Amino acid sequence: MLGQGGFECVFHRFDEDGDGKISANDLRRCLAVVGAEEGAQEEVEAIVKALDMDGDGMLDVEEFVGLMKEERAEEMREAFEKYLMDGSECITPRSLKRMLSRLGESRTVGECQHMISQFDLNRDGVICYNEFLVMMQ
Numbered sequence: 708m709l710g711q712g713g714f715e716c717v718f719h720r721f722d723e724d725g726d727g728k729i730s731a732n733d734l735r736r737c738l739a740v741v742g743a744e745e746g747a748q749e750e751v752e753a754i755v756k757a758l759d760m761d762g763d764g765m766l767d768v769e770e771f772v773g774l775m776k777e778e779r780a781e782e783m784r785e786a787f788e789k790y791l792m793d794g795s796e797c798i799t800p801r802s803l804k805r806m807l808s809r810l811g812e813s814r815t816v817g818e819c820q821h822m823i824s825q826f827d828l829n830r831d832g833v834i835c836y837n838e839f840l841v842m843m844q
Contacts, residue, residue, distance in 0.1 A: 714775040718768050728765035731755045734774075787839045797833035798823065 721733045731752045758770045766774070792802040800819040807814050814822075823834055826842040834842065 714772045718771045797835045799833050
């Protein structure tokens with residue numbers, strides 16, 4: 708997983724002139740490198756405008772890292788939700804078994820319970836979103 712330092716490295720790679728700023732065009736290329744969907748020019752310009760705190764039409768490193776963290780948080784939430792079923796807000800042994808089966812891995816409910824127990828910090832038998840985040844690091 709790309710952390711803040713990794714995001715800063717990506718930022719500096721695309722800050723070709725070294726002025727500490729990247730443009731909307733540069734941002735489109737950055738987002739593609741870190742795996743985000745490539746947005747239309749208008750969308751990227753809107754993102755820059757929304758995050759540009761000093762009004763210069765460009766993103767500095769802090770603004771960029773904030774965007775990348777937001778993108779990563781959205782990806783993590785979407786990944787977590789793929790494991791949920793039956794209106795549950797947590798990953799249960801049964802929902803884990805189902806998702807693993809979809810991924811081509813056959814596991815018993817007991818094996819899934821054991822897998823969950825490795826990251827079940829509050830020992831309630833399920834993985835909540837915060838535990839999922841710990842597990843994915």
